[in-house]
C-alpha cells in the first residue's frame with residue numbers, strides 16, 4: 001500500500017519484463033525495509049520527544065490518503081498514519097492550533113536574513129509554560145489549491161513578546177528554520193511531531209525587491225469600537241504624508257461606514273491598505289492585539305519599505321529644527337545609519353485654552369484640525385521607552401514593541417528634542433490642568449497652508 005505509488009511508476013517506465021520483475025523484487029525489499037525504518041523512526045523517536053535540528057526529515061515516504069476519505073490529496077512526509085489536511089483549512093483564519101485552544105496564528109512570512117532562510121509566524125499564546133515547544137510543518141506543494149507535495153518538520157523557536165500587560169494571551173513569534181532557499185507554500189504549527197495540523201497558513205514572500213521602493217510606512221494599531229472619526233483619520237493621513245509617509249497599513253477590528261468610505265478612497269489612491277483583524281481572543285489580549293499587529297506590519301513591509309513608523313492616530317513625530325520639514329531630512333540630520341529612532345512623548349491638551357494664540361483660519365474648525373488649533377503642551381517631555389514611539393529599519397529589526405524596540409546589535413538612538421519629538425494630542429483631566437505649559441506652534445508654522453489645502457481637497461473629492 002505504502003509503496004503503490006512507486007511501483008506503478010516503475011512498471012510504466014520498465015521496458016523488459018525481466019527487468020520489471022527484478023525491479024519489483026528489489027523494490028519490495030526496499031519497501032519492507034523503509035516500512036520498518038519508518039515504524040522505528042516514528043514509533044520510537046519522533047513521537048516521544050520534540051524534533052531537534054538534528055532530526056531534520058530529509059527522506060520522504062510516499063503517502064496516500066485512505067480511499068474512504070474520497071480525496072485526491074497526497075503529501076509525502078516522514079510521518080506514518082498521517083492524515084493530509086483538507087484544502088479548505090487554507091482559507092480559514094484564527095483557528096486554535098491546539099486541543100486546549102491556547103494558541104493562535106495569524107500570518108507567516110518567508111524571510112532571508114544574511115545567509116539564513118526562515119519562516120516567521122505572528123501568533124498569540126495563552127499563559128507561559130517553561131520551555132514552550134512547538135514543531136513547524138512546512139508544506140512544499142506543487143499546487144496551492146490541492147494538498148499535493150511534501151511536508152517537512154522543523155523545530156520551532158518561540159519568542160514571547162513583552163508588553164502583554166498581564167492579560168491571558170500575549171504575542172508570540174514562531175521561527176521555523178529552512179534548510180534551503182526553497183519557499184514553502186504553507187506552514188502550520190503543531191505541539192508534537194506528526195500531529196495533524198488544524199490550519200495551514202499561506203507563506204507570504206517578502207524578499208523582493210532588493211531595494212525597497214517605499215521609505216516610510218505607517219503601522220497603526222487596530223481600529224476598534226466602530227471607529228467613526230473621519231476628521232481625525234484624514235488629519236492623521238494628510239499630516240503624515242507631508243512628513244514623508246508613503247503608505248498606511250491599517251488593521252480593521254471595527255469601523256463605522258464613514259471611516260470605511262474614507263479608507264476606500266485612500267485605498268484607491270494606493271496610500272492605504274486595510275487588513276481584516278478579528279482575533280477571537282480580543283478580550284484577553286492587550287489593546288486588540290496591538291503587539292501582534294505591529295509585528296505583522298514589520299514583516300509585511302520588510303523589503304518593501306526602508307522604515308516603519310509606529311504612532312497612533314493622536315500622535316505625530318514632528319521635526320523641530322529650523323531646517324527640517326520632513327522625516328527624511330530629520331533622520332539624515334540625526335544619524336542616518338541608525339536602526340531605531342526613538343521619539344520622546346509630550347502631551348498637548350486638546351481641551352486647554354488657546355485663545356491667546358490669535359485668530360485662525362476658519363477651515364481649521366470646519367475640518368476639525370486639532371494639530372492646528374492646539375498649541376500648548378506639558379513642559380514635561382517623557383524619557384525614552386516611556387510613551388515614546390519610533391521609526392524602525394525593517395531590514396535589521398526582527399521584533400518590535402509598542403514604545404520601543406529591543407534587539408542585540410541594533411543601533412538605537414533617542415532623538416534629541418531639538419531635532420524632533422512626539423506630539424500627543426488628547427483631552428487632559430483637570431488634575432493635569434495646572435502643570436507648567438509650553439507654547440509650541442511648530443506645526444502651524446511649518447505645515448499649516450499645505451495641511452489645510454490637502455485636507456480640503458480630500459473632503460471635496462469625498463463629497464463628489
Ligand SMILES: *[C@@H]1O[C@H](CO)[C@@H](O)[C@H](O)[C@H]1NC(C)=O
Nearest residue numbers: 094095096098099100101102
Ligand atoms: C476549542 O474550540 C472549539 C471551537 O473552535 C470548541 O469546539 C472546543 O470545544 C474548544 N475546546 C476547548 C478545550 O475549549
Ligand SMILES: *[C@@H]1O[C@H](CO)[C@@H](O)[C@H](O)[C@H]1NC(C)=O
Nearest residue numbers: 252253254255260263264274
Ligand atoms: C471593517 O470591518 C467592518 C466590520 O467587520 C466591516 O463592516 C467593514 O466593511 C470593514 N471595513 C473595511 C474598509 O474593510
Ligand SMILES: *[C@@H]1O[C@H](CO)[C@@H](O)[C@H](O)[C@H]1NC(C)=O
Nearest residue numbers: 112207209210212302303395
Ligand atoms: C531585501 O532582500 C535581500 C535578499 O533578497 C536582502 O539582502 C536585503 O537586505 C533585503 N532588504 C530589506 C530592506 O529588507
Ligand SMILES: *[C@@H]1O[C@H](CO)[C@@H](O)[C@H](O)[C@H]1NC(C)=O
Nearest residue numbers: 243244324325326327328329
Ligand atoms: C524633505 O525636505 C527637503 C527640504 O525641505 C526636500 O528637499 C526633500 O525633497 C524632502 N523630502 C521628501 C521625501 O519629501
Ligand SMILES: *[C@@H]1O[C@H](CO)[C@@H](O)[C@H](O)[C@H]1NC(C)=O
Nearest residue numbers: 332333334335336337338411
Ligand atoms: C552615526 O552613528 C554611528 C554609529 O553609532 C557613528 O559611527 C557615526 O559617527 C554617527 N554619525 C553621526 C553623523 O553622528
